[in-house]
Amino acid sequence: MQHYWDERFRTQGQIWGTVPSPTALTAAALFRQAGVRRVLVPGAGYGRNTKAFSGDFQTEALELSPEAVELGRRWDPKTTFHIGSVLDPEAMEGGIDGIFAYDVLHLFLEEDRRRFIANLLKWLEPGGLVYATCLSDEDPHCGTGPSPEPGTYEYMPGKSAHFFSEEDMLEHFRTFTVLSTGHIGETLHYGEGGGTKEYKLRMIAARKPH
Numbered sequence: 001m002q003h004y005w006d007e008r009f010r011t012q013g014q015i016w017g018t019v020p021s022p023t024a025l026t027a028a029a030l031f032r033q034a035g036v037r038r039v040l041v042p043g044a045g046y047g048r049n050t051k052a053f054s055g056d057f058q059t060e061a062l063e064l065s066p067e068a069v070e071l072g073r074r075w076d077p078k079t080t081f082h083i084g085s086v087l088d089p090e091a092m093e094g095g096i097d098g099i100f101a102y103d104v105l106h107l108f109l110e111e112d113r114r115r116f117i118a119n120l121l122k123w124l125e126p127g128g129l130v131y132a133t134c135l136s137d138e139d140p141h142c143g144t145g146p147s148p149e150p151g152t153y154e155y156m157p158g159k160s161a162h163f164f165s166e167e168d169m170l171e172h173f174r175t176f177t178v179l180s181t182g183h184i185g186e187t188l189h190y191g192e193g194g195g196t197k198e199y200k201l202r203m204i205a206a207r208k209p210h
Contacts, residue, residue, distance in 0.1 A: 002064050002065060005064060005065040005067070005068060006065045006066065006067045006068075009045070009046060009065055009067040009068040009071060010067045013046075013071065014046055014048070014071065014075070015045075015046075015190060016045075016048055016188055016189065016190060017048070017189045017190065018048060018051075018075070019048075019189065020048060020049045020051060020052040021048075021049055021052075021102055021133070021186065022184075022186065023102065023131070023133050023184070023186070023201070023203055024049040024052035024053070024100060024102065025052055026131070026203075027052075027053075027098075027100045027131035027205075028052050028053055028056065028057075028100075030129065030131060030205060031053070031057065031098040031100075031129060031131075032056060034098070034129055036057060036097045036098035036128075036129060037057060037058060037097060038057065038058045038059075038060070038095060038096055038097055038098065039053045039057040039058070039059045039060070039096070039097075039098040039099070039100060040059075040060050040061070040062065040092060040096045040098070040099045040100075040123060041053065041059065041060070041061045041062070041079075041099075041100050041101075041102070042061075042062045042086040042099065042101055042104055042116075042120075043062070043063065043064070043086050043101070043102070043103075043104035043107075044061035044062060044063045044068075044072065044079075044081070045063060045065075045068045045072070046068045046069075046071035046072045046075055047061060047071070047072035047075045047076035047079055047081070049100065049102055050072065050076045050079040051075075051076050051078075051079075052100075053079075053100065054076055054078035054079045055078070057098065059078065059079045059080070060079065060080045060081075060082065060092070060096075061079050061080070061081045061082065062082050062084055062086060062091055062092055063081060063082070063083065063084075064083070064084065064085050064086075065083075066083055069081045069082075069083050086104060086116050086119065087108075087112055087115050087116060087119070088119075089118070089119050089122050091119075092119075092123050093123075094122065094123055094124075094125065095123075095125060096123045096124050096125065096128060097124065097125045097127070097128040097129065098128060098129050098130075098131075099120055099123065099124060099128070099129070099130040099131070099132075100130075100131050100132075101116075101120065101130060101131070101132040101133070102132075102133050103133055103134060103135070103201070104116065104132075104134075105117070105132060105134045105162070105164075105172070106134040106135040106161045106162045106163065106164065107161065107162075108162070109148065109149060109152060109160075109162075110149055110152075110162075113162065113172060114172075117172060117173065117175070121175060121176075121208055124208040125208070126208055126209065126210045127207060127208060127209075127210050128207070128208045129179075129205065129206070129207055129208075130173075130176065130204075130205070130206050130207075130208070131203065131204070131205045132173075132203065132204050132206075133201045133202065133203045134162070134164050134169070134201065134202055135161050135162070135163050135164065135199065135200070135201065135202075136163060136164060136165075136183060136200040136201055136202045137151065137163040137164060137165045137168075138183070138200045139163060139199050139200040139201075140199075140200075141153065141155040141161070141163070141199070142155075142163035143163075145160075148160065151163055151164070151165075151168060164202050166181060166183075166202065169181060169202050169204055170204075173204055173206050175209075176206035176207060176208060176209070177206060177207045177208075177209055178204060178205075178206045179205040179206055179207060180204070180205045181202065181203065181204050181205075182202070182203040182204075183200070183201070183202050183203070184200070184201055184203070185198060185199070185200050185201075186198075186199060186200075186201050
């Protein structure tokens with residue numbers, strides 16, 4: 001997976017442009033209201049979304065691709081970028097009180113999804129918040145291509161994703177106290193001249209129990 005992302009970031013640079021997702025702005029508002037101080041953005045890429053946080057919070061980013069981290073450190077010097085896997089519990093120290101996990105969870109098969117969520121719990125302080133987004137089962141790609149496990153589809157050759165129903169999302173976050181869920185359509189803007197893509201996301205805001 002690292003080789004795939006290194007090659008994409010090396011050849012395409014800021015693949016999805018520089019404007020943060022609207023969900024990042026929603027999460028930042030939630031974090032400000034809750035008095036969050038230290039934010040983690042796992043799977044941060046080159047920092048497209050970190051700038052939604054780094055002006056107001058101590059912001060850290062965890063990213064597998066050294067190519068993306070190099071881009072991110074130049075693009076958003078206020079954020080501290082760490083090279084590592086979101087599946088490695090030792091990739092980050094604890095003490096985080098807000099996590100924005102944008103479109104990461106759906107990249108994995110079930111065993112690794114469970115590992116990722118366990119790491120979110122490990123890194124969060126008691127009472128800390130997580131705001132996560134992932135592909136919805138109402139996205140047009142859901143059901144397209146081979147299915148290695150329920151709800152997961154190889155919707156493009158070599159590219160798989162898990163598509164979440166509301167119930168599936170709640171079950172994955174059953175160890176948290178769920179604050180809210182949502183469902184939106186989002187437009188992904190690729191870099192200069194790269195066009196756009198419409199897709200549907202589910203969101204969840206949840207708190208680590210004290």
